[in-house]
Amino acid sequence: MRHALRGVVGDAVPRRVVVESPPRRGSGDYATGAVLQAARAGGVDSRVLAQRLAESLAGRFGVGRVEVTDPGFLSVTLDGAGRSALIEALTGQDRSVPDAPAQDARHWAQVTGERYEKLLRRTEASPLFRVQYAHARTRALLRNAADLGFTAEAGAGAHPYEGPAERGLLALLADQHRIAEARDHARLARHLTTVADAWHGFHETCPPLPRGDEKPGAAHRARLALTEACGTVLAGGLSQLGVTAPAHL
Incomplete structure (x- = not known):
C-alpha cells in the first residue's frame, strides 16, 4: 500500500500508513484512510486522490476489487490468489x-x-x-x-x-x-x-x-x-x- 500510495502522491506519503480490517465486516477485506492524510498534506481533493490510488491498485496481483467511499476511504478485497x-x-x-x-x-x-x-x-x-x-x-x-x-x-x-x-x-x-x-x-x-x-x-x-x-x-x-x-x-x-x-x- 505504501508503495502504491507513493506512486500517486510522491513524497506526501504519511509516515504511518495503516491498513486494517474494516470496523464493520462488509465486502472489503481491508480498509485504509491514508489518502485523507496525504490529501491534507498535498492540498488536493481526497476523493480524487483516493480514486487515483484505487486505479493504481486495481489489477495488481492478489487484488480482486477496490472501492472508494467518502470522503476518501479505500476498501480492498483480495482475490483467491x-x-x-x-x-x-x-x-x-x-x-x-x-x-x-x-x-x-x-x-x-x-x-x-x-x-x-x-x-x-x-x-x-x-x-x-x-x-x-x-x-x-x-x-x-x-x-x-x-x-x-x-x-x-x-x-x-x-x-x-x-x-x-x-x-x-x-x-x-x-x-x-x-x-x-x-x-x-x-x-x-x-x-x-x-x-x-x-x-x-x-x-x-x-x-x-x-x-x-x-x-x-x-x-x-x-x-x-x-x-x-x-x-x-x-x-x-x-x-x-x-x-x-x-x-x-
Missing part, C-alpha cells in the same frame, strides 16, 4: 512447546488483569485456555491430516477463501503483525482470544479434515493451510506474552 499468498506468508516454523499451566496463568493474568485462579481452570470461561486449545487443535489437525495422507496447500484447487468464516479469520491473522508491533500486551491478548474464537467458528463451518466417508480433496488441503497459518500466528502471539503454545492439551 491474494488470500493464498497471505496464508503462505503467515505460515512459519512451529514454536510448540510443552505447557506450564501455573506460569502461563500468571503471565496472562499480569497482562490482562484477569484472576489467576480463573485462568488455571481449563474451561471455555478462561480466555487463556481457549487460545492454547485452539493452537493445540491446529497442530492436532495437521497430524491427523498426515495420518490420512495429505498436507496443507494454500490455494489448492484455486480455493478462493471467500466464505465469511474464512475471510474473517484470515483478516484477523493478517492484523496480528500490526497489533503485535504496538507492544500493547493486553490488546494482543484480546486479539488472540478473538482469533481463537474465530478459528473455532471456521473449523465448524469449513472443516479442514474430511468427515464420514468423504475423501480428502483440494478444499481440505486449502483449509488445512489456513489452519496451519492460524496455529503459527497463535504461537507467535503467545510467545510474545511469555506464554507457552502447547501442541497437546
Whole structure:
C-alpha cells in the first residue's frame, strides 16, 4: 500500500500508513484512510486522490476489487490468489512447546488483569485456555491430516477463501503483525482470544479434515493451510506474552 500510495502522491506519503480490517465486516477485506492524510498534506481533493490510488491498485496481483467511499476511504478485497499468498506468508516454523499451566496463568493474568485462579481452570470461561486449545487443535489437525495422507496447500484447487468464516479469520491473522508491533500486551491478548474464537467458528463451518466417508480433496488441503497459518500466528502471539503454545492439551 505504501508503495502504491507513493506512486500517486510522491513524497506526501504519511509516515504511518495503516491498513486494517474494516470496523464493520462488509465486502472489503481491508480498509485504509491514508489518502485523507496525504490529501491534507498535498492540498488536493481526497476523493480524487483516493480514486487515483484505487486505479493504481486495481489489477495488481492478489487484488480482486477496490472501492472508494467518502470522503476518501479505500476498501480492498483480495482475490483467491491474494488470500493464498497471505496464508503462505503467515505460515512459519512451529514454536510448540510443552505447557506450564501455573506460569502461563500468571503471565496472562499480569497482562490482562484477569484472576489467576480463573485462568488455571481449563474451561471455555478462561480466555487463556481457549487460545492454547485452539493452537493445540491446529497442530492436532495437521497430524491427523498426515495420518490420512495429505498436507496443507494454500490455494489448492484455486480455493478462493471467500466464505465469511474464512475471510474473517484470515483478516484477523493478517492484523496480528500490526497489533503485535504496538507492544500493547493486553490488546494482543484480546486479539488472540478473538482469533481463537474465530478459528473455532471456521473449523465448524469449513472443516479442514474430511468427515464420514468423504475423501480428502483440494478444499481440505486449502483449509488445512489456513489452519496451519492460524496455529503459527497463535504461537507467535503467545510467545510474545511469555506464554507457552502447547501442541497437546
